[in-house]
Amino acid sequence: xxxxxxxxxxxxxxxxxxxxxxxxxxxxxxxxxxxxxxxxxxxxxxxxxxxxxxxxxxxxxxxxxxxxxxxxxxxxxxxxxxxxxxxxxxxxxxxxxxxxxxxxxxxxxxxxxxxxxxxxxxxxxxxxxxxxxxxxxxxxxxxxxxxxxxxxxxxxxxxxxxxxxxxxxxxxxxxxxxxxxxxxxxxxxxxxxxxxxxxxxxxxxxxxxxxxxxxxxxxxxxxxxxxxxxxxxxxxxxxxxxxxxxxxxxxxxxxxxxxxxxxxxxxxxxxxxxxxxxxxxxxxxxxxxxxxxxxxxxxxxxxxxxxxxxxxxxxxxxxxxxxxxxxxxxxxxxxxxxxxxxxxxxxxxxxxxxxxxxxxxxxxxxxxxxxxxxxxxxxxxxxxxxxxxxxxxxxxxxxxxxxxxxxxxxxxxxxxxxxxxxxxxxxxxxxxxxxxxxxxxxxxxxxxxxxxxxxxxxxxxxxxxxxxxxxxxxxxxxxxxxxx
Numbered sequence: 394x395x396x397x398x399x400x401x402x403x404x405x406x407x408x409x410x411x412x413x414x415x416x417x418x419x420x421x422x423x424x425x426x427x428x429x430x431x432x433x434x435x436x437x438x439x440x441x442x443x444x445x446x447x448x449x450x451x452x453x454x455x456x457x458x459x460x461x462x463x464x465x466x467x468x469x470x471x472x473x474x475x476x477x478x479x480x481x482x483x484x485x486x487x488x489x490x491x492x493x494x495x496x497x498x499x500x501x502x503x504x505x506x507x508x509x510x511x512x513x514x515x516x517x518x519x520x521x522x523x524x525x526x527x528x529x530x531x532x533x534x535x536x537x538x539x540x541x542x543x544x545x546x547x548x549x550x551x552x553x554x555x556x557x558x559x560x561x562x563x564x565x566x567x568x569x570x571x572x573x574x575x576x577x578x579x580x581x582x583x584x585x586x587x588x589x590x591x592x593x594x595x596x597x598x599x600x601x602x603x604x605x606x607x608x609x610x611x612x613x614x615x616x617x618x619x620x621x622x623x624x625x626x627x628x629x630x631x632x633x634x635x636x637x638x639x640x641x642x643x644x645x646x647x648x649x650x651x652x653x654x655x656x657x658x659x660x661x662x663x664x665x666x667x668x669x670x671x672x673x674x675x676x677x678x679x680x681x682x683x684x685x686x687x688x689x690x691x692x693x694x695x696x697x698x699x700x701x702x703x704x705x706x707x708x709x710x711x712x713x714x715x716x717x718x719x720x721x722x723x724x725x726x727x728x729x730x731x732x733x734x735x736x737x738x739x740x741x742x743x744x745x746x747x748x749x750x751x752x753x754x755x756x757x758x759x760x761x762x763x764x765x766x767x768x769x770x771x772x773x774x775x776x777x778x779x780x781x782x783x784x785x786x787x788x789x790x791x792x793x794x795x796x797x798x799x800x801x802x803x804x805x806x807x808x809x810x811x812x813x814x815x816x817x818x819x820x821x822x823x824x825x826x827x828x829x830x831x832x833x834x835x836x837x838x839x840x841x842x843x844x845x846x847x848x849x850x851x852x853x854x855x856x857x858x859x860x861x862x863x864x865x866x867x868x869x870x871x872x873x874x875x876x877x
Contacts, residue, residue: 405496406577407433414501414531414650415460416610418570421529422499432577435475440482445507447779450772452741455599456608458591460649463609473574477584486515501531504686505779506693534564534654535683537690547691549794555680567656601739613646621660626667629674635744636817644776654679685784696783703874704792710760719857720755726837726856729809730754732822741775752789753803758863763790799871802864809835825853
């Protein structure tokens with residue numbers, strides 16, 4: 394039984410413990426602290442304990458630096474304080490409670506197994522001292538335990554999950570941003586953000602990131618406003634075209650909680666730009682994020698264990714690391730695959746349709762374990778989060794619970810011809826092929842000469858595998874496990 398809420402918190406500071414919710418607007422934990430009327434401090438702890446949370450990849454660390462820098466400035470402008478500390482978050486939260494003699498600690502819930510265990514431990518420890526400890530729903534519109542089948546088991550198919558969500562209560566309206574924060578007046582230790590060394594130095598590979606992104610809540614709001622003003626009108630018809638620039642690019646902002654799904658949903662539904670189909674389609678894509686978090690909640694090892702256990706016996710190709718490196722660096726000789734991998738390396742992001750293609754190529758044409766690709770994306774994507782990244786890789790592999798079969802193989806040449814018919818996306822990211830006409834740009838012949846842009850034919854590699862032959866080999870490998 395939960396302990397009763399203490400009533401003697403008047404005048405005692407409140408702590409808002411931030412994690413993947415680096416924003417002021419629509420932040421239920423922050424709103425609760427503001428409503429208390431007491432002085433408050435915002436705390437972020439860089440906790441890289443792998444038993445609690447998966448340590449961020451290089452691209453995620455770059456984004457985190459920018460997001461915390463932006464948040465610190467905005468908190469200070471409103472009279473508040475953002476305290477940065479590094480180490481065991483359980484220890485650091487309780488330490489700050491004692492330093493301030495805080496009356497309350499508030500946070501927004503997380504959904505990984507280690508995260509939930511840590512949050513529960515903090516809640517027990519704070520309440521055991523007679524203080525308030527409360528958690529809130531700020532990251533998901535539908536929390537995983539609220540959307541299950543009649544037998545209490547989780548949904549394994551997205552469409553059924555999303556229909557069940559539609560039958561529940563409407564997601565709440567976004568909460569207003571506090572314009573003033575009553576910061577605590579006390580001497581408190583705070584790490585210098587630069588001391589965490591989250592940014593790359595030698596070499597500085599983030600030049601393309603800085604061209605593409607503005608981490609932080611203002612950047613998130615700007616992206617959302619631009620999307621509902623300009624892109625949403627063509628979202629449904631062009632979202633699968635990598636060269637069309639119809640996607641929202643809100644994914645990294647959602648991953649770091651610089652904007653909430655409640656805010657995005659409300660802004661999209663309020664828009665009257667274009668047909669209603671565009672709005673409903675985009676909100677359904679937010680549903681994929683909700684579904685993936687449900688999978689993570691009920692499958693804590695989503696990034697490392699096949700959900701379909703017969704895949705444990707799949708005969709992956711583990712011999713040739715050089716092949717994996719060619720995929721990683723966009724040197725496969727398959728134009729759409731190389732364009733996607735080069736976009737990822739340059740910008741920390743890749744169009745969703747192309748993500749499916751490059752993942753399918755790695756898994757089903759190269760027969761390389763999906764976990765190798767998942768780890769590469771984790772390190773290089775600015776939007777890599779523990780639910781979406783792992784669940785989507787398992788979806789492509791066919792090892793997840795959804796009804797996606799292994800024998801669905803994305804042919805990159807056909808995908809390119811269909812969704813980038815003029816080759817605009819390929820021309821941008823594979824400049825060696827930029828001058829080729831649309832009919833020739835989608836496939837590099839396995840042999841013979843190809844006229845390239847003032848260079849020898851070998852300046853762009855020939856395909857490292859035959860698509861047709863490797864597809865057949867993949868299906869034969871699947872036959873070995875599908876009956877198990």
